[in-house]
Amino acid sequence: xxxxxxxxxxxxxxxxxxxxxxxxxxxxxxxxxxxxxxxxxxxxxxxxxxxxxxxxxxxxxxxxxxxxxxxxxxxxxxxxxxxxxxxxxxxxxxxxxxxxxxxxxxxxxxxxxxx
Amino acid sequence: xxxxxxxxxxxxxxxxxxxxxxxxxxxxxxxxxxxxxxxxxxxxxxxxxxxxxxxxxxxxxxxxxxxxxxxxxxxxxxxxxxxxxxxxxxxxxxxxxxxxxxxxxxxxxxxxx
Numbered sequence: 001x002x003x004x005x006x007x008x009x010x011x012x013x014x015x016x017x018x019x020x021x022x023x024x025x026x027x028x029x030x031x032x033x034x035x036x037x038x039x040x041x042x043x044x045x046x047x048x049x050x051x052x053x054x055x056x057x058x059x060x061x062x063x064x065x066x067x068x069x070x071x072x073x074x075x076x077x078x079x080x081x082x083x084x085x086x087x088x089x090x091x092x093x094x095x096x097x098x099x100x101x102x103x104x105x106x107x108x109x110x111x112x113x114x115x
Numbered sequence: 116x117x118x119x120x121x122x123x124x125x126x127x128x129x130x131x132x133x134x135x136x137x138x139x140x141x142x143x144x145x146x147x148x149x150x151x152x153x154x155x156x157x158x159x160x161x162x163x164x165x166x167x168x169x170x171x172x173x174x175x176x177x178x179x180x181x182x183x184x185x186x187x188x189x190x191x192x193x194x195x196x197x198x199x200x201x202x203x204x205x206x207x208x209x210x211x212x213x214x215x216x217x218x219x220x221x222x223x224x225x226x227x228x
Contacts, residue, residue, distance in 0.1 A: 033215065033216070035218070040220075040223075041220050041221075042119075042121075042203050042218040042219050042220040042221045043158065043203070043205075043218045044218070045215040045216065045217055045218070047215070048215045056215045058116070058215065059215055091157060091158075093158075101145075101146060101163075101207075102163070103148070103160040103163065104148070104150075104158075104160060104205075104216065105160070106157040106158050106159070107157065108156075108157055109157055
């Protein structure tokens with residue numbers, strides 16, 4: 001595709017439910033990042049993939065959060081037992097470069113609201 | 116872990132005035148990137164600095180990377196209403212370790228016509 005695509009654009013769920021957020025990066029980009037952004041704050045790093053493997057998952061806040069990228073392209077961020085504090089915009093970005101060198105292309109984000 | 120701090124958090128200027136935002140890292144960086152985020156939008160890449168003391172210009176924007184590679188600044192000359200948005204810096208610690216880019220909280224630029 002022309003850019004990074006994220007679905008859904010908006011998700012409203014109830015506390016305790018399971019949520020999946022999908023990211024389709026720019027074709028050929030090997031690096032993929034997940035961030036989350038709360039209102040008025042900068043993007044908070046969650047996890048970084050290089051190909052199929054998670055090269056750095058140090059930003060995942062706890063074991064309720066998990067992300068996969070089984071074929072080195074599309075990635076899914078999975079949140080179990082959602083809490084109200086998980087409400088934020090979840091941003092995905094991709095890059096053709098390795099390890100933090102080079103431009104990140106961001107998607108429009110998935111806005112998650114946990115009631 | 117690595118922390119990236121930006122000041123000021125908010126900056127109000129009159130159209131035509133200059134604007135500067137500062138970015139400071141708790142650790143030495145291998146590179147620093149700057150992004151602009153319009154209200155309701157997603158971050159858009161502006162520039163990357165890699166070398167100690169590097170200065171780059173894009174029209175009215177001037178970017179600097181400190182000699183110690185722990186700080187950076189973005190200066191906009193003669194602001195225009197199209198400059199409104201949040202300016203974010205992001206850096207990656209040098210020397211290995213975590214590979215994720217760490218973002219600052221951003222400086223929100225508000226321009227009064």
